[in-house]
Amino acid sequence: MNIPSVSGDEQAVGFYLRDYLESLGWTVELQAVSANQNNVIAYLNDTPRVFLSTHIDTVPPFIAATEDDEKIYGRGACDAKGIIASQIFAAEELRKQGVSDIGLLYTVDEEQGSSGAKAANLHPLADRCEFLINGEPTDNDLAIGSKGTFRLRIIAEGKAAHSAYPEMGESAVEKLLDILQDIRRTKFPDDDFFGETTVNIGTIEGGLALNVIPPRAEAGIAIRLTTKRAPVEALLEEIVEDRAKIEVLSCSEPVKMLEIEGFRQKVVRFTTDIPHLPNWGTPLLLGAGSILVAHTKDEFVLKKDLETAVDLYVNLVKKLLTT
Numbered sequence: 001m002n003i004p005s006v007s008g009d010e011q012a013v014g015f016y017l018r019d020y021l022e023s024l025g026w027t028v029e030l031q032a033v034s035a036n037q038n039n040v041i042a043y044l045n046d047t048p049r050v051f052l053s054t055h056i057d058t059v060p061p062f063i064a065a066t067e068d069d070e071k072i073y074g075r076g077a078c079d080a081k082g083i084i085a086s087q088i089f090a091a092e093e094l095r096k097q098g099v100s101d102i103g104l105l106y107t108v109d110e111e112q113g114s115s116g117a118k119a120a121n122l123h124p125l126a127d128r129c130e131f132l133i134n135g136e137p138t139d140n141d142l143a144i145g146s147k148g149t150f151r152l153r154i155i156a157e158g159k160a161a162h163s164a165y166p167e168m169g170e171s172a173v174e175k176l177l178d179i180l181q182d183i184r185r186t187k188f189p190d191d192d193f194f195g196e197t198t199v200n201i202g203t204i205e206g207g208l209a210l211n212v213i214p215p216r217a218e219a220g221i222a223i224r225l226t227t228k229r230a231p232v233e234a235l236l237e238e239i240v241e242d243r244a245k246i247e248v249l250s251c252s253e254p255v256k257m258l259e260i261e262g263f264r265q266k267v268v269r270f271t272t273d274i275p276h277l278p279n280w281g282t283p284l285l286l287g288a289g290s291i292l293v294a295h296t297k298d299e300f301v302l303k304k305d306l307e308t309a310v311d312l313y314v315n316l317v318k319k320l321l322t323t
């Protein structure tokens with residue numbers, strides 16, 4: 001945790017993980033994703049069937065680790081460096097018990113565009129892997145579904161004019177506000193399994209000065225998808241019509257994951273690397289910590305939850321390897 005690794009700056013933490021895992025006796029590969037970003041892939045033999053996986057990048061800002069008897073605080077405590085630690089301990093425990101068909105996959109850039117996962121998906125080991133246990137803070141519940149994320153920009157154009165003569169211009173801000181109000185009034189399709197589709201108008205930018213009719217305005221929107229992208233995009237196009245442009249930034253659709261008896265199960269609202277790792281076999285999702293403190297200045301994880309996660313991963317892997 002004390003090696004900063006905000007997305008784009010993961011090199012040092014990748015080198016650290018490589019050295020640490022090599023010192024434990026793992027075979028470690030660095031997979032280059034960009035000039036200074038490497039995925040870390042580790043295994044014990046040529047036939048790893050189950051991989052434990054999460055990401056090594058964090059959101060900004062870096063917050064150094066502190067701890068008390070109960071908790072570890074700081075950036076990455078639960079999202080996702082605590083999870084990395086619990087997965088490595090689980091893998092070591094499995095190794096002690098004679099299990100060697102396992103691997104570890106740590107990606108870069110999950111918090112941005114998942115470029116690490118997209119590169120990892122093309123790695124030759126993916127084809128041999130049957131199950132991918134991804135780690136994100138799920139409160140140690142087995143997530144059996146995760147919503148998708150559809151990110152887009154709506155860009156309205158107008159015509160600048162002196163604000164005293166508004167009839168000479170066309171306000172892009174007012175156009176955008178009308179569109180956003182229509183979006184807020186729209187009921188997007190829900191899904192029985194995944195739940196409610198929610199819309200966040202995350203950013204608004206526009207205008208030049210108080211006394212100028214604004215020629216341009218744009219809003220950034222993140223939609224948590226519970227259906228395929230198509231019906232939501234069609235609704236948006238119907239709302240926006242020719243009043244503005246829709247620019248799609250990224251999209252990952254909702255994913256169903258493996259259900260396993262004996263584990264607490266739930267659907268989570270956030271998106272993970274999993275949609276970008278389809279070649280790595282059947283996905284599962286479980287990790288210590290709460291998504292509600294991830295990405296906040298108060299991020300923490302309970303030490304006992306990390307220990308519980310170790311046991312859960314060990315049990316999960318053994319169950320998967322005997323199916």
Ligand SMILES: [Zn+2]
Pocket residue numbers: 055079080110136137
């Ligand atoms: Zn995460």
